[in-house]
Amino acid sequence: MTATADRPVIDFGPLAEPLHPDIAGPGDPDYRDNAYFGIWSHTEDIFGEVHVSTSPNAFRWARIELNVKGRTVEINEDCPKDSYTSEHIDFDTNGRLTVRHPDLEVDITYAPRFQPMDYSPKKVMGGLISDKPLRHYEQGTSVTGTITMYGEKVDFDGLGFRDRTWGFRDDSRQWQEYMTVWGTFDGFDLTAMKFMDTKGTTIADGFLNQADGTQRRVTEMNYTYTPAGTMKHLRLILDGTEERIVERTRSMGGFWLPMGPQKPEGSSCFHAYDDFAELDAWGNPGRGIVAYGIQRVL
Template identity: 40%
Template sequence: MSSHSTSSLQTTSWGPLSEPVHDDAAGRGDPVWKDNAYLSYWDVERKIFGSFHVSTSPNGDGARRARCSLIVGHDEVEIIETLDRGSFSSESISFGLDGTITVSHPDLEASFTNTPLHTPADFSLHELIPPLVPGKPLQHFQQACNICGDFTVRGSQHHLDGLGMRDRTWGFRDEAAQWAEYAGLVCVFDGAFLTAMKFLGTDGQLGTDGYLIDHEEARHLRDVTFRRTAAAQFLAATLTFDDGSSRRCTMHSREAGFFVPMGAETEGPAFGTYDDFMTLDLDGVPGAGFFEQGIVHRVA
């Protein structure tokens, strides 16, 4: 299966996903404000899978982190470093909101360029994630992308030419306080981008949000149900849209996976999150992406 399976019209800029960091948005007495940027990507042909995740905060000392996780064949690299407030660049990792990401580290040298596909999915419209501060909802956007570049893992040179999803959020946010559990499915198919999320809030309420986006329209999801293995790994999803129609997304092969650090080190509740990269199909149309599951661990 080719890693290039998208033929839709491309946008010319990252729009809301290039929103600058808000370094003066909150003070010591306010709930924690987080500016997050995220990119997961896959090149199925070359067996390359990876994620970048940067999170900074003007008032959350434990909420500033840069992460780069990458698997190529049987080699795996993970770099986790602290970030300064107001910055998406750490000692080794630079996440450019313009679409350029670089890494300069003894284990990994990389220079990647990501370009947008389709239009952004705006998760701010329906407030699936309850506002931590009333009247100030979390701003959240996702968009499919192409990603390409060259990198070196411990002296071994590689080329990346794949697809992915970029995410940008900003606002007051505390995962362990707002969410009990969530699951999210992200895929790029031939001509379409699917992103679906389902959250269980700490108040016991379930909520779904998501979109199937192509070059013609963005179809909003009303509900999604997941089928899992006995070990709770993704097998399939049934997607129900606002007009009552439904689609079926099915896993073909599990390719790679990463744990995702979400919060600060703690002796209290901690949010545990994992990404499973897979090949999938949407009613027979081939694609690839990942399934992310997160749950609050309360036993301390």
């Protein structure tokens, strides 16, 4: 990425963390190397996500789901324990996504907009081992390329969000509920998340990244809901002092997000949905994802 007077050179840094294929064995808790990439067009109803999860000792998958103007394709397949390249999906955490499938071909490059957002110090996502919490980073991206779905090719120009997480993890054992918001806007990116663990403890954290290179911290966040239980407003506090309001103005659609293997009868299961939405952040229009997760126990 080329530097400008008001924008320093930025790379993916921890979001390109190498995999850890030999860090855990059969007798250890589940260890996961996860990476996620959500994208949305600037103006059209084109959006989707890639979610890859590899592990030396736990369930693995590589998944992509895209919506191009109301038509969707989902590919969900095994991921090798030492790679983010599966049978049809090749996800490069340094800036490229390639898919070769009879129903879907993708050639996309992406670059970071601002600096990484480090959620690790506050331990918002916890971990299976108390003194080894999950490492979790997020970063907004600019995205360009082509998508060919069912033989019809479209050019893609938009924005998105990357994340990278690694550590000992089992969502069904760690979390009771979460709600997160990612948004890209003209001149800034916003991310905020609130988790409740299985003991009822709630932690919130988030970041506002700005084009001048400054990064502010979300220190408090609360929601209002529509009659259907979806987010209407996010009220957040920046750096403990400044209140801001984000409104979810329109849902473009979304996807159920697999969080692990098939569970047997009587087992709890973590249930997640990603809602791609148009947002308004204190008067600034943008797009992003409102993500919902909750423990299913019936």
